[in-house]
Amino acid sequence: MTKTVTLAQGNGGEENNELISKVFYKAFNNEILAKSEDAAIIHDGELAFSTDSFTVSPLFFAGADIGKLAVCGTCNDLAMMGAKPKYLTCSVIIEEGFATRDLEKIVRSMKKELEVNGALVVSGDTKVVPRGSVDKIFINTSGIGEVIKKGISSNNITMEDLVIVNRDIGCHGAAIFVAREGIEMKSSLESDCESLYPQVKALLDANINITAMRDATRGGVSAVLNEWAKQSNICIEVEEESIPVSDEVKGICEMLGFEATALANEGTFVLAVKKEDAQRAVEILKGFENCQRATIIGKVSDTHMQRVILKSSWGTSRFLETPSGELLPRIC
């Protein structure tokens, strides 16, 4: 590992995994942590517990803001374990000089999103630091959820499962890139930032046999698929053409040399569902406004264990790797 921490080590991909395993897992190692799930399952499987910090720049962007993100992020991690988000904590670190109006706007977004989840903020902390010590505002939320369906785990996927995504991918990453970097570009693109609990609840209410769920945040869909392939010791085969990507996201990817599967999402999740229920799951997801393009994208096989294979419509195939490095644009 490098002597100093680099930005690449926060990318949700390979370097990030290395930092987590060599520093944090090494120190904190225990049975619950080692499961590497979106949220820890505690208290005899009754409760899910997770935390997330939010440092996004810009704070307000097309489709959401840091407040909405801070609630969605933690609640979605709980929902991915089949849990209903119940109680959250909220810690904020604010830079001196931050506009009170912006703070109120952020908190209003949080309140609205808590209502979508039916969750409460029950404890919190506020710190103000001198100018330059943080970039405007950082927010941490932790959450506890009540597990509705037990046994959902990224470690149990088998050849009996099919892989589904709930919507078109990459919108958040692409929207942030357009907003953040110095590209003079107009776009109708919005972040997909959204609470996923309502979708999860609909699937569970319909008794869909879900093996695993994971929201495709940093590192995107390709990070999720690779994590699953390793954790469940399987090969995942994906039909490239079936992965839903909007024209806007495709355009940005082409221009900057990114792959949509590596872009971050905040309201997109991948599901492994038993074959016989897969089509029904897709239909249920399609009942949601933003999930019109929900679809089956792949299957599980045993051809290349712990790897993800991407197949083209002209008959070639290649590995889909865990994203690595900072996302940097191509040069020419």
Add this chain to the structure above:
Amino acid sequence: MELELVNLYDDFRDANTIKAYAKIIKEDAKKLKTPINIMEVCGGHTHTIMKFGLPQLLPANIKFIHGPGCPVCIMPKERIDHAYVLAMQEDVILVTLGDMIKVPGSSGTLQDARSKGADVRFVYSPLECIKIAKENITKKVIFFAIGFETTTPMTAALIDSVIKQDIKNIYFHINHVTVPEVMRELIDSRDEHVDSYNNKIDAFLGPSHVSVISGSKIYEEFPRDYNRPVVVAGFEPVDVMQAISMIVKQFVEDRCSLEVEYKRLVSYDGNVKAQNLIDKYFNKRDLFKWRGLGNIPKSGLKLRDEFKEYDAEMIYKDILPIGEIEDHKLCICGDILRGMASPPECTIFGTACKPTSPVGSCMVSSEGACAAYYKYGNLV
């Protein structure tokens, strides 16, 4: 800019068209007397070829040889050390393009410099330097310019604006290189090695973006003087497959000529306005060192003497290191850039050398052959 880019390429990724070309190539290839090796000069082509799995569609007697056309890959450590030293200056903001910040020099990468406190930024367009310079008037903004003919006009346009707007705090470290010189070098130097490597270059896939600027005329000498066909091709899979079929046809019909597949943007003369702008600000260096290839005459550009007040190489002459630096002993980037070896032949490929900890430059850029092999694998 409205985002309708997808319309621009959809047809060029059509599965049926790709399959149809694969069939034509297979049929024509049966008539070949000897196998042919096609060098795609440009890293953008290498990326396309690997990303879309095109080698899987070709018959055994047609092979791709990956060329040296990745501006990040060919940057020697000496130049990266320059960037590092400049970045570490207290009052300097070093600006460069994309992957350049990940290439290791002898003291580390620009990313490392940044984590030690240096102000290193990457931009999409060199013109963003102007904004950075205006926002930081007490700092010196140094643009570490890299790239082939494709990116040179953008650097020239930046210099042009800097002079016209009388901006006093932007400087240039120029590392622009040119394609025909290195192609010539590859053929000439290869004759010495050809016995030990059965990797003769039989034809070239010409980088089309370079020709959008310089015209197709820059490749004329290769069919004429070197008996190597050149087809200037676009970067989508249909483009590459069509270009391959054009090359195979030339061999079958016993022709050797310069052809353009990428007719939608490439003309014989290219973008004359851009060429004039380049000529106004740059002239050729006598020698430029390429990583793995050594010094190649007239292959690099520098600022003309009359603009030396903007030239960071002049201004910081006293602190920039000048010694020669050897490449890592086990790394075979040089042979890979010459098209003499392919990445899996390297003993440290995928083990000691990975995109997360690259030893050689070919593993750094997404357009480097090693990175493309590592990333896309390619399964037959």
